[in-house]
Amino acid sequence: MSKSERIKGFYTALFRRYGPQGWWPAETQLECILGTILTQNTSWMNVEKALKNLKSKGLTSIEKLSSVPIHILGELIRPSGYFNQKAIKIKNFIKFLNENYDGRLERMFKEDSNKLREKLLGIKGIGPETADSILLYAAKKSIFVVDAYTYRILSRHALIPEDSDYREIQEVFMDILPKDTQLFNEYHALLVKVGKEHCRKKPICEGCPLEYDPHTV
DNA sequence: GACCAGGCACATC
DNA sequence: GATGTGCATGGT
Numbered sequence: 551m552s553k554s555e556r557i558k559g560f561y562t563a564l565f566r567r568y569g570p571q572g573w574w575p576a577e578t579q580l581e582c583i584l585g586t587i588l589t590q591n592t593s594w595m596n597v598e599k600a601l602k603n604l605k606s607k608g609l610t611s612i613e614k615l616s617s618v619p620i621h622i623l624g625e626l627i628r629p630s631g632y633f634n635q636k637a638i639k640i641k642n643f644i645k646f647l648n649e650n651y652d653g654r655l656e657r658m659f660k661e662d663s664n665k666l667r668e669k670l671l672g673i674k675g676i677g678p679e680t681a682d683s684i685l686l687y688a689a690k691k692s693i694f695v696v697d698a699y700t701y702r703i704l705s706r707h708a709l710i711p712e713d714s715d716y717r718e719i720q721e722v723f724m725d726i727l728p729k730d731t732q733l734f735n736e737y738h739a740l741l742v743k744v745g746k747e748h749c750r751k752k753p754i755c756e757g758c759p760l761e762y763d764p765h766t767v
Numbered sequence: 768g769a770c771c772a773g774g775c776a777c778a779t780c
Numbered sequence: 781g782a783t784g785t786g787c788a789t790g791g792t
Contacts, residue, residue: 573773585773586773587774589772589773589774590772590773590774590775591771591772591773591774591775591787592772592773592774592788592789592790593771593772593773593789593790593791594772594773595772595790595791596772596788596789596790596791597773599789599790600789628788628789629789629790630788630789630790631772631787631788631789631790632774632775632786632787632788632789633787633788633789634787634788635775635776635786635787635788636787639775674775674776675774675775675776676775677774677775677776678774678775679773679774679775680774680775683773695773697773697774698772698773698774699773700773738773739773741773742773745773746772746773750770750771750772751770751771751772752770752771
């Protein structure tokens with residue numbers, strides 16, 4: 551079976567096994583963006599606690615997030631871990647939005663997605679996964695999101711070299727699959743789902759719904 | 768108590 | 781350019 555067929559086959563198998571994942575779990579675009587920053591190397595359960603704290607204080611708008619003191623913001627997002635760093639990251643994004651798009655997400659998202667991606671990467675605290683998550687899940691652009699699970703799963707199935715970088719892994723998907731936002735949305739979410747169950751750092755491969763080449767594990 | 772989670776920036780070699 | 785380290789909470 552070709553690499554292309556396997557990449558497509560993974561999606562079919564995962565969707566059949568798990569069904570639609572309903573990402574991104576957020577009520578607004580702004581909440582989605584906050585979630586992409588808060589979930590960096592952090593379990594979603596802890597992110598939910600942080601988001602709940604922000605909502606309880608009414609910090610659900612660009613204006614409120616612009617005016618809240620950074621140490622207050624940090625305390626509210628404490629449960630998500632790295633809270634001092636993440637408070638700075640959120641402030642950096644809000645500043646970027648205010649200075650370049652008059653604080654309006656709809657203006658930011660009118661930008662060409664390749665150009666916007668580069669600008670987002672210029673914000674301190676926004677790396678490739680966070681930028682692509684914002685583009686895919688908040689802006690609904692057809693960009694494939696790569697994360698640690700994506701790397702682990704493809705690597706263990708010998709579909710990418712061990713030393714692949716972010717862009718190379720992203721290209722595997724984007725070269726093979728149709729540019730379909732909803733497909734990219736589900737596929738990434740399904741990789742996270744199956745990764746949590748079967749492809750942790752110390753692998754638990756039993757019962758994995760993906761057919762498997764004995765490779766490294 | 769160890770391990771790990773939907774990363775990223777920065778220092779050092 | 782590659783490799784290592786700090787950031788931090790909370791569940792399993």
